[in-house]
Amino acid sequence: MLIIKIYELVYLSFENMREIKILYNNNNKCSVAINNSNTIILTQSLKEFGWIGEELSSTDMLAAALGTCIATTIENILESNNISHHKVEILVKKELSLIHRGIKSISIDIIIKEDVKTNVLRMIKKAARTCLVSRILLININISVLTLLPT
Numbered sequence: 442m443l444i445i446k447i448y449e450l451v452y453l454s455f456e457n458m459r460e461i462k463i464l465y466n467n468n469n470k471c472s473v474a475i476n477n478s479n480t481i482i483l484t485q486s487l488k489e490f491g492w493i494g495e496e497l498s499s500t501d502m503l504a505a506a507l508g509t510c511i512a513t514t515i516e517n518i519l520e521s522n523n524i525s526h527h528k529v530e531i532l533v534k535k536e537l538s539l540i541h542r543g544i545k546s547i548s549i550d551i552i553i554k555e556d557v558k559t560n561v562l563r564m565i566k567k568a569a570r571t572c573l574v575s576r577i578l579l580i581n582i583n584i585s586v587l588t589l590l591p592t
Contacts, residue, residue, distance in 0.1 A: 470496055500535055500544055503574075507582070508533040510572035511549065515565050522561050528554040548583040555588065562586045 460476040466483070473482040485496040497505075508531045519526060530552045538545035551565060566586045569575070575582055 473502075500537065503544070504533045504535045504547060507547065507572070507574045507578070508549065510574040511551070511569045511584075514572040515551070515568050518561070518564050518568055522557070524553060524555065524557060524561075530554070546581065546583070547578070549585070551584070551586045553586070553588050554590070556590060557588050562588070 462474045462476070464472050464474070466472055470483055470485045473484060474480075482502070483496040484499060484502065486498060512529075512531055516526075518524075519529060532550040532552065534548045534550075536545045536547075537543070549569070551569060553562075553565075563586075566584055569584050569586070570582075
């Protein structure tokens with residue numbers, strides 16, 4: 442039974458697979474190319490770990506992936522409650538552990554610049570926790586949803 446499930450998972454992942462190619466460049470930089478896209482992202486090791494840190498790091502990309510995953514996950518809730526996308530900002534903060542050379546914590550603030558009912562804020566927070574990226578991370582992610590009204 443377990444072998445069948447593993448086979449099914451592998452089969453499904455190949456069916457929905459997207460290829461991402463990473464190539465080494467000079468100065469401890471890598472380029473990330475995504476198939477079917479003209480986008481190339483340069484990455485570099487973190488300044489905190491002794492490198493130059495001029496480009497995005499892998500942990501920066503992970504934080505960005507988490508933020509954009511949450512954005513797409515909560516999109517339907519925003520639309521169904523007539524909340525303008527232009528009034529929503531997602532701020533992802535990552536804290537590094539220099540001792541363990543990894544991410545220590547991630548906190549996310551979803552800031553909505555209009556008045557929103559409390560039950561809708563709860564729905565947004567609950568949906569944000571279900572994004573694919575957050576489900577695979579092994580660290581605690583603190584998510585807050587705030588309304589910020591113009592003064």
